Amino acid sequence: MVTEISKLLEPFAPREEGNAVWVREPLEEAPRIWQELRELGYDYLAAISGVDWPNRGVIELVYHLWSLQEKSFVHLKVEVPRDQPRLPSACHIWGGSAAVNEREVHEMFGVEFQDNPDLSPLFLEDWEGPPPFRKDFDWRAYVREKYYCEDREEDRGYYKG
């Protein structure tokens, strides 16, 4: 790990693993750290992964940041509360790649990104249910209700267990 990066991430107890660093940052610090990492060469936002943790009451977002110069990853985690999932957008730092990844996380996990100009639906059409990648979305119940009928002989298998 390059010294400036270790200095930047040290307070948050990073875990090093080969050419990757895993670190969890507090929500308030996120925009500052994003900006500094971008200036240190982490210019390629590979993806943003959402992970729902209902037992801890948070949605965890993992920013997979790749440095084309250093050829290394920083996997930056930030947690937002499940009942009010909101955080600043990273569009102004990583551009279109951040915008579209945030749009996907918004659709699948219901996370609000402040200042992201476009959080319109991406993959789902006419979707009115809860964000489908959250753990408490019961897709089996949804499919039963939406597409099958318990009284129909051929559908009965879907209602067992």
Next chain:
Amino acid sequence: MAITRAETYVIPFGPAHPGSGNFRVWLTVDGERVIEARADPGFLHRGFEKLMEYRTLLQASVLTDRIAVFEPLNWNLVFALAAEKLQGIEVPERAKYIRVLLAELTRIQSHLLWFGAAGIAMGFDTVFKVALTYREEILRVFEEATGGRVYPTGYIRPGGVRWDLPEGFLERAEGVLRHIEYHLSDLNDLFFENPSFVARTKGLAVLSPEEGIRLGASGPALRASGVPYDVRADDPYLVYDRLEFQVITRREGDALARFLVGRDEVLESVKIGIQAIRDMPEGEHAVKVGPFAKVKEGEAYVHIEAARGDAGCYIVGTGGRTPYRVKFRGPSFTLLIPVLEHLLQGVEIADVPVVYWSLNHCPADMDR
């Protein structure tokens, strides 16, 4: 851009356009010129990431086939690598070489299909037939190794590969590689150096390196803009650090450069494939991974160079029988949404399919 004049109107490109695949982009046009493009994905959204939360690692491995029609084995590979990293499985040497050989064959057939499909979209029908004739040879080799021509049903799986290669396979695979290496130049006259092709692609839809990085482009589309980002070289996995190959880049950043990078990459892949065949060690093809193996607590992120760019897999386990969360980074996700929307601004309607196909995308791995 707001629609202010009566002459601007909105037309769809796809999802039923012969050159579009399962994808639509809304074009706001002023006469013949596109002034704004808006991608409309989702026609192939199957929710694999969610489905895998309900499946064991080996079951999920079979599902990964379907992430991209063009290159199922590469998606098998990225999932297998992520699962192995999480589980702490060390794969036998022979399996690594088999994986490299199949990954490169996959890249070649994917690129050939790319050229063929681009040919169809641009009116070069012969290119489609020629490219698919050579792709067919690879599909036959795949059938021999995996049992499936296109879909290998999880041949590259956590722990190694499903079964060892059949007898005489390496000689036949080398024959196919040499044959394609020799005949790739057939496509030069028909396609890459054909004056009408060059006239349509040269200087069209230039992607600057800075924009490419900001918009998350990868693969041939980014390398054609002069950014030498290739996961095989920058973050080597399997045995790529022991193999010799060149990262192909060009500076122009236009549609022509993207196709030419693709063409030259096929030859590099042939080189890698032949080295993998030459160095292939004897030994086991896999370590046992039980069908009900518990997914360890922890997380792993792995990325590989798929034919169309940086393909990633993030996997989280909590000690259950199934992964807690699986996330895929499809290279086409950023190629087809921000990059395409950016590149289509200002082109003629007739050039839309050309720009679209020059990106080497696959709608399936965008939607997942």
